[in-house]
Amino acid sequence: MFFTYLRRELRRRRKAALVVASGLALGIALVIVVTSVSAGMTQAQGKVLQSLYGLGTDMTVTKAQTPPAEGDTAARPRFRFDAKGEGDADAEQSSDLVMPQGFETLDAATVDKVSGQSGVAQAVGGLSLQVMKVNGQFKRGEFKRAEGQTGGGTAAKPGATGGAGGTGGTVEGGGADFDVNSFSVYGADVTRPELGPLTTSKISSGRTFAAGETDAAVAVVDSAYATKNKLAVDSEVTVKSAKFKVIGIATADSGDAAANVYVPLKQAQTLAGTPDKITTVYVQAKDSQAIGSVKQAIQKNVPDTTVTTSADLADTVSGSLSTAASLASTVGTWLSYAVLLAAFLVAGLLTSSAVSRRVREFGTLKALGWKSGRVTGQVAGEALVNGLIGGALGIGLGLGAAYAITAISPQLTAQLAAGAGRGQGPGGGGGGMMRSAQQGAGKALDIALTAPVSLSTIGLAVALAVAGGLVAGGFGGWRASRLRPADALRRVE
Template sequence: MFGTYLMRELTNRKKHTAIIAIGMALAIALVIIVNGVAAGVRDAQSSVLASVYGVGTDITVSQTPVAPTGDGAGQRPSFDFGAADGQTTDGSTSLSQSRLAVDRDTTTFDSTTLETVLAVDNVSAGTATLSLSNTSFNGQIPDITQTQEGTAAAGPTDGGAPRGGGPDGGGGSSFDVDSFTVEGIDVAGVAVGPLTSATLTDGRTFESTDSAASVVVVDSAYATTAGVAVGDTLAIGGTDFEVIGLVTSGTSDAATASNTYIPLGVAQAVSGLDGQVSSIYVQASSSEAITQVQSDIETALPDATVQTQADLASSVSGSLSTASTLVAGLGTWLSILVLAAAFLIAVLFTISGVTRRTREFGTLKAIGWSNRRIVGQVAGESVVQGAIGGAVGVAVGLIGLLAVNLAAPTLSAGTTADAASAAGFGGRGGGGGPAAATQVAATTDIVLQAPVTVPIILIAVGLALLGGIIAGVFGGWRAARLRPAEALRSIS
């Protein structure tokens, strides 16, 4: 009887059923689309972050930057030349010097910090890196000796012969300053780190026997611009390194985290930063443990900056960031608003339906139907209406996501130097000198793909049923309050 009565009501009150179901369907479709797009944006952000921080990195640990004091790490690179430096030919002296040092906005800390981090509960893996910049100076100046002699013999005011030498032959100078980033990494094959997301395109990657070798793996994009290939040598901090492999970002078109990668111990030795690292990549044992691990590390290392992937996501800029903001703000609130409106419509229409059926329910009570039976009937009708809306909403939502995926909107994304450097190691792929390193470090185009996941569909169907149940509760409450005598009297 329950099923028959329910079906008869739904099929004979089509308009009523359709209004509730359409309202619910719109809300559910919006929830699915917003959630799908949000998941797509999150995936895109993860993809961008993975290209910078590596796959599997849940947390990064760095030292909060401090104001520089005196010479040394953190200072502007400077090049000092003595009078006898350089080679002099044709009245010009060629000078060349290379320095490997940490960026001004990066602070190093003791590598034993890694042991502290690894001792934290639910940390499954961790690795330390040292982020450096190699800055080289190449230039030609007029022969210093010749200039000094000319000055002494004729003096500036006696109309002697003009100065010669230099690249233009007239006493001028030419300088070239180049910079690229160098990442010192553990070559022991740990599960996390900046190279875990990279794909080898030529040569080989590091082996554990490379820990003390002067070998370098180069980002493919940088290798192209620098004109180096596997087997070539690359000068880093005044030492020649053999290029053993080329890598590219494995998850997107973005550049990898650094222009070059060298063994950590070698990086520390060449830069004069023995026992120092600039950041630690941490993998938690589960996603549920990330918050606890972050908190425990912050407790163990009160001076450290500890950031999760969610924190790092804020470093992603560009239209991807705009999309993320839109989805998180407007999309979520729109979903909530439409869902609330759909619930309200369902509740009001159900109550209205019960009021219209006062005579019907009064009669049923008069012939012995219990309140419970009538409430169950009303609630059952509402739940089925919600389920119909949910089913239609899921279909519309899936079509919407399909449309998004077919349209495949392209979003640009980058990691900003400010945010990344706060993490201690981002913003390093740009090259082009120190000035460029403070701008957007890695920019890429990401095609947005909104995934369809079973949990989202289950949540959507659950919401539809919840809407039906809420409407049923209100409608049932209204029906239960009807006294049979009053219900029958109201029609006479």
């Protein structure tokens, strides 16, 4: 009897039912779209962060920045060239400078200290280097005598102001012509390949490091750098006169690579002249929900260090990605809540209004023996079915909109703050994640936006549909339960 009456009433009042279902569908669809877009924003930000500090890395530990003493020039890069003899004055000169990025290093033993902290699953050290190669030559100028002067010799030593006998003249030409080439090198702990910047790239040619290649002169080269310098597997790359055999070409998953050249950690320490030194410790926590407490433990128990989490780094990401994420999490969320609340209220009011127009019908049913609870249940059942219909429509609209966003894949720009996390001065401290990705700092990364819909989102939509039906049924049922048969039969629709 219940379902028969329910089916007849829904068919007889299908316009009103469609209005209620459509209002609920709009609110539910908007919630699905906002939720899926927010999930897509989170994934996009995750791709940006992965391109900076490596897959599975929850935080990095670096040397705390110390202000330089007055007059201290130790951190300034210096190039020195040997004096050449008379016959070699125009000879080509070359100098390589290998510097730890940020000029701040930690003892390699810091990795073990960090690994021993509560909540740390694993930690691995790395050494980020910046290589500057200067190559060129000085050229002597040509001495030109003043008009009317005679004398042997046309060449003058640098600094000469006259010819033989002190006669007048000028020095023309000469000078210096030097080419500066800069690239980054990362020393990876080949015994622990699961953490660190190299994990953000995929080996597109050749292979990665083997665990036994700690002392091997081998290198993995970023694909963009390899293309620019015409490098391939089995070719050689030279760093400070040391030759490394290229065993693999790596392609960054997103954005710029963390380094141009990757070598074993021990080899990087030798190049920089910093044995048993590292610049960054990459840390993975046992529980992603306890990253804050792990950070506090490291800061407390490992002195003179700065700990940077992925959340800290996310604050430095700006551009259209950040703007869209802010809109989705604030304006979009509140808008969806407002529309959903309005849909619930409209559904409740329309159901209550429908009860008012069915006064004689419910009065007759009560006179025939229907109890108030049965009348209330009938109204609530109709409202619940309307809610489920609205939920089905809303899920369909929401999935369609999410699919359209994913198919279009609008491009968002993530701008990485060039100075974020690097403190004052060269490289600074407290920005290991940013320093390890110095090539990407200050540049824009294009990220395709998707709108993934999870099962939890579908479950939320179903719950909202049921809730909408119960809200509407509550309004109408309360109104119907107050009807008295005698009063109802005296009223005319």
